Amino acid sequence: MKRVARNTSILKVSPAFKSSLEAVGNSQQFPPAHILFREGGRNAGVFLVRSGKVLMSVKSMPKLDRVFSAGSLLGLPSTFTGHCYSLTAVTIADAEAVHVTREQFLELMRQKPELCREATEVLGPEVTFIQSALAERRRQLAAVR
Numbered sequence: 001m002k003r004v005a006r007n008t009s010i011l012k013v014s015p016a017f018k019s020s021l022e023a024v025g026n027s028q029q030f031p032p033a034h035i036l037f038r039e040g041g042r043n044a045g046v047f048l049v050r051s052g053k054v055l056m057s058v059k060s061m062p063k064l065d066r067v068f069s070a071g072s073l074l075g076l077p078s079t080f081t082g083h084c085y086s087l088t089a090v091t092i093a094d095a096e097a098v099h100v101t102r103e104q105f106l107e108l109m110r111q112k113p114e115l116c117r118e119a120t121e122v123l124g125p126e127v128t129f130i131q132s133a134l135a136e137r138r139r140q141l142a143a144v145r
Contacts, residue, residue, distance in 0.1 A: 010122070010125045010129075011126060012073075013048070013071060013072075013073045013119075013122060014118060017115050017119075018048060018071065020108055020112060020115055021073070022048070024100055024107075024108055025098035025099055025100035026098065026099050027096060027098045027099075028096070029094070029096050030091045030095045031094060032094060034091045035090050036054065036075075038088050039085055039088045041085050043083065043084065043085060044102070045075065045079055045099060045100050045101040045104065046074060046075040046100050047073070047075055047097040047098070047100075048072070048073050048098040049068055049069060049071065049072045049074065049097050050070055050098060051094075051095060052069070052070075052091060052093045052096060052097075053067050053091070053092045053093045054068050054074060054090065054091050054092065054095060054097070055068075055091075056068060056074065056087045056089050057087060058086075058087055058088075058133045058137065059137075060140070061140075064129075064133050064136070067092065073119075074089050074097075075089065076119060076122060076126060077123060079102050080119075080123065086133075086134065087130065087133075
């Protein structure tokens with residue numbers, strides 16, 4: 001059975017936020033199936049999708065897969081906390097993304113409080129999703145035992 005991921009816009013950022021990230025980050029082209037970051041991997045910062053599509057997934061839980069397109073900011077929760085990534089992000093088409101290291105991102109948040117406020121507004125629904133996904137995984141693992 002083919003997996004179908006949901007398209008989502010919950011991680012979209014404003015034009016001002018995009019411009020600021022593009023000014024401090026490094027734009028890169030990625031082929032399909034390129035892993036931007038992996039669940040459990042050390043944080044390397046955020047990725048602003050400029051074009052193409054990126055699949056965000058939780059290991060062993062395909063029903064939680066989501067597809068993000070241009071304007072989406074990926075890796076935000078981990079970048080704020082400094083913890084490992086909770087999801088895997090992989091390109092599903094040719095994509096361009098701006099990579100902003102954790103240090104660059106946090107400095108931008110210190111310099112521009114209005115962007116920090118926007119980032120925290122974007123962060124809320126994503127953290128809720130991640131917590132739900134991890135709780136579901138714990139339930140599945142408990143059911144197997």
